[in-house]
Amino acid sequence: MKVLIKTVFTLKHGLITLFSLSLLWMAYQSWHAFLGGVPNSETTLTLSSWGTLDELQTLKTQVHAFEEAHPTLHVKIRYMPDLYTQSLQMLIASNQTPDVMMLNSLDVQRFCQAGLLEDASSLIQQERNAFFPTALKSMTAPNGTLCAVPRDVSNLVVYVNQDLLKRLAPQAQALVKPSWHLADLPKIAESVADLHRPTKTWTISFYQAPALFWLPFVWSEGGELFNNQTLKLNDPAIQALADYKALRQHTHLAPDRQEIGNATMSDLFLQGRLLFFLSGRWSVPFLREKATFQWDVLPFPQGKSGSRVGIDSTGYAMSRRSPHLKDAQALTRFLSRTDSQKAWVHSGLIVPARQALATSDAFLQRGQSPQHADYFITAMPTGVPSAYPKNWTSLGQSLNSAMDAYFNTPDLSMQQALKDAQLKGAMPDAS
Amino acid sequence: MRLNFNRWMPAFFIVPVVLGLFFLNYIPSFYAFYLSFQQWNLLEAPQWVGLENYHQLLASPAFFQTLRQTAWYVGGVVIFELLFSLVIATALHRITRGKRIFQVLAFLPYVTPAMAASLIFMWIFQPEQGLLNSSLQAVGLLKSPIAWLFTPNTALVAVMSLEVWKATGYNMLLILGALQALPQHIDEAATLDGASGLRKWWWVTLPQLMPTVVLVGMMTTIHALQAFDAIYLLTQGGPNRATTVLAYALYETAFQRFEIGQATALGLLIFTIIGVLTLMQWKLSQRKQPSFDEV
Numbered sequence: 001m002k003v004l005i006k007t008v009f010t011l012k013h014g015l016i017t018l019f020s021l022s023l024l025w026m027a028y029q030s031w032h033a034f035l036g037g038v039p040n041s042e043t044t045l046t047l048s049s050w051g052t053l054d055e056l057q058t059l060k061t062q063v064h065a066f067e068e069a070h071p072t073l074h075v076k077i078r079y080m081p082d083l084y085t086q087s088l089q090m091l092i093a094s095n096q097t098p099d100v101m102m103l104n105s106l107d108v109q110r111f112c113q114a115g116l117l118e119d120a121s122s123l124i125q126q127e128r129n130a131f132f133p134t135a136l137k138s139m140t141a142p143n144g145t146l147c148a149v150p151r152d153v154s155n156l157v158v159y160v161n162q163d164l165l166k167r168l169a170p171q172a173q174a175l176v177k178p179s180w181h182l183a184d185l186p187k188i189a190e191s192v193a194d195l196h197r198p199t200k201t202w203t204i205s206f207y208q209a210p211a212l213f214w215l216p217f218v219w220s221e222g223g224e225l226f227n228n229q230t231l232k233l234n235d236p237a238i239q240a241l242a243d244y245k246a247l248r249q250h251t252h253l254a255p256d257r258q259e260i261g262n263a264t265m266s267d268l269f270l271q272g273r274l275l276f277f278l279s280g281r282w283s284v285p286f287l288r289e290k291a292t293f294q295w296d297v298l299p300f301p302q303g304k305s306g307s308r309v310g311i312d313s314t315g316y317a318m319s320r321r322s323p324h325l326k327d328a329q330a331l332t333r334f335l336s337r338t339d340s341q342k343a344w345v346h347s348g349l350i351v352p353a354r355q356a357l358a359t360s361d362a363f364l365q366r367g368q369s370p371q372h373a374d375y376f377i378t379a380m381p382t383g384v385p386s387a388y389p390k391n392w393t394s395l396g397q398s399l400n401s402a403m404d405a406y407f408n409t410p411d412l413s414m415q416q417a418l419k420d421a422q423l424k425g426a427m428p429d430a431s
Numbered sequence: 432m433r434l435n436f437n438r439w440m441p442a443f444f445i446v447p448v449v450l451g452l453f454f455l456n457y458i459p460s461f462y463a464f465y466l467s468f469q470q471w472n473l474l475e476a477p478q479w480v481g482l483e484n485y486h487q488l489l490a491s492p493a494f495f496q497t498l499r500q501t502a503w504y505v506g507g508v509v510i511f512e513l514l515f516s517l518v519i520a521t522a523l524h525r526i527t528r529g530k531r532i533f534q535v536l537a538f539l540p541y542v543t544p545a546m547a548a549s550l551i552f553m554w555i556f557q558p559e560q561g562l563l564n565s566s567l568q569a570v571g572l573l574k575s576p577i578a579w580l581f582t583p584n585t586a587l588v589a590v591m592s593l594e595v596w597k598a599t600g601y602n603m604l605l606i607l608g609a610l611q612a613l614p615q616h617i618d619e620a621a622t623l624d625g626a627s628g629l630r631k632w633w634w635v636t637l638p639q640l641m642p643t644v645v646l647v648g649m650m651t652t653i654h655a656l657q658a659f660d661a662i663y664l665l666t667q668g669g670p671n672r673a674t675t676v677l678a679y680a681l682y683e684t685a686f687q688r689f690e691i692g693q694a695t696a697l698g699l700l701i702f703t704i705i706g707v708l709t710l711m712q713w714k715l716s717q718r719k720q721p722s723f724d725e726v
Contacts, residue, residue: 089689258577258578259558259578260581261559261581262557393472393688394688394689394690397687404669408671422491422492422493
């Protein structure tokens with residue numbers, strides 16, 4: 001033994017030992033990674049997801065239930081809380097596509113058009129009507145293939161700080177109703193004498209990106225961004241964007257970038273500095289936890305074309321490259337059933353994609369804020385299901401850049417902003 | 432036959448490094464060069480597009496705006512880092528008490544994690560309750576608060592200040608090391624000849640420090656050209672793209688637009704700029720310095 005230890009610890013033999021061990025370790029790791037390791041009777045499926053730690057816990061519980069129901073299947077969760085799309089695309093590029101992926105409708109469309117996703121129609125053939133049609137539409141490729149089974153459907157509503165409204169604008173309360181109009185916003189602000197200054201409290205939140213937050217202002221006024229998959233704003237869209245910009249730059253109903261600083265809109269709403277806050281269902285859990293005032297939700301105000309917000313969806317998609325497609329289908333089916341969606345609904349975080357569940361007490365959660373959770377559902381029929389052109393990742397960045405400049409530079413015209421962002425053809429043709 | 436271990440031992444040390452360099456550096460670099468002629472979105476198979484990526488890049492006004500901003504950023508960072516490093520190193524060289532403590536204090540920002548430093552600077556530049564605005568308002572230098580990080584004219588300067596704050600300590604140590612290694616007799620001879628103060632520092636000390644200053648300047652330039660973390664954490668390239676420099680534009684092109692081909696073309700351009708600067712540094716370091724002993 002002593003000789004062995006002496007030999008190992010002699011420098012040259014030690015180096016040789018270390019080198020040999022490294023080679024052995026590398027060989028083992030390569031074998032494990034590329035050949036699948038020790039063969040056994042279990043099949044391992046990979047499932048990718050993002051979300052908070054609470055969401056991960058919900059997912060783990062469901063995965064555990066799935067494994068119990070399918071003893072020969074093991075599910076490995078690839079949890080990527082930040083930069084999910086980027087990480088996922090890196091995995092895809094390196095041939096490590098997860099068998100099942102949680103994807104939003106934008107990524108579903110992109111991945112599906114790239115031929116990466118398996119048709120999911122057969123999984124819900126018997127119960128297609130159980131899902132919101134808009135949710136299914138946002139998960140469907142232009143060729144009609146259903147590329148993912150929707151888990152939830154997300155749209156935007158207006159969160160109202162009821163205490164602030166009562167305190168600062170009691171006479172404006174009559175205007176704040178489900179059938180309210182975009183034109184009511186300045187009237188509400190007018191009736192609140194000290195709303196803007198010196199208390200630095202604003203009427204409504206303002207986002208310059210992503211487009212999902214300013215598109216309702218465009219769509220509700222009859223505006224359109226695309227013409228045959230090409231970015232081409234029509235005249236109502238130009239006008240609606242000018243009106244939206246005025247909220248920040250002219251009427252000052254919304255905070256400007258300097259006033260916001262590092263804060264987020266949800267911060268300002270929580271601080272009681274925003275009367276109305278445009279957001280989705282995802283804001284409910286933290287408002288329930290942190291808001292110290294009474295709050296509720298209202299539908300987005302109506303414009304000339306009614307109240308139209310975008311309808312996005314999140315769902316489970318199966319990789320076409322998966323070597324365990326049947327098992328991936330079983331997992332997707334399991335995660336999409338009513339009980340699984342109910343687990344998510346319980347947290348208050350999502351609007352379920354299953355209609356019956358969305359209209360049940362499990363979702364409406366009477367006795368808890370928001371009092372009018374049904375507005376998340378009534379917004380569906382007039383909503384605009386997300387449909388993005390194939391080059392949206394690049395186009396969306398250019399559009400964000402143009403809007404960033406346009407919304408924040410008082411004298412900049414839309415034409416110039418689009419030109420600066422190399423989107424010259426996006427302006428309406430001169431008539 | 433017995434293996435001559437001593438003869439082969441250097442290989443044991445060199446081979447892992449060479450293998451690492453080969454697989455993690457050279458092969459990806461050549462692959463990046465190959466990718467710069469392709470169109471690839473990380474989802475579909477890459478498509479050969481020839482010089483299209485380079486053409487698009489050089490035809491884009493946004494690229495030249497980014498290049499201009501990078502030049503301003505690099506210029507500002509290099510000038511201020513060198514200036515502060517020289518001043519602090521000279522001061523520390525002269526003091527006799529508490530030298531170590533001041534050295535540690537000056538070096539601390541360098542070892543502060545970028546995330547923590549960015550949070551501190553976010554707070555400093557916060558428009559309403561930030562340290563900078565509050566201080567300037569308290570002494571009457573500012574009437575209304577400035578949103579340093581959210582105003583196109585000030586955002587780049589604000590980001591630069593973080594980089595200068597972080598790296599000055601490291602550069603100061605290099606210059607201080609060079610200062611301490613300077614022969615004393617030249618300094619004494621200059622004093623005997625009547626030189627003193629700033630004149631002596633400018634005409635006697637600085638010329639001797641020049642090789643180190645050039646080296647530090649080039650290293651800072653190369654580092655500043657790769658600036659990413661502070662920009663990502665503080666401004667995300669905004670407002671109105673005012674803080675989008677080359678390295679951030681590369682990230683944005685690759686991982687937000689998913690235009691990998693164009694991103695690698697941009698990466699190769701940054702590589703070329705850094706390569707030229709490194710070559711200049713090498714040439715400058717090869718130049719013979721005047722020796723006071725020969726005078």
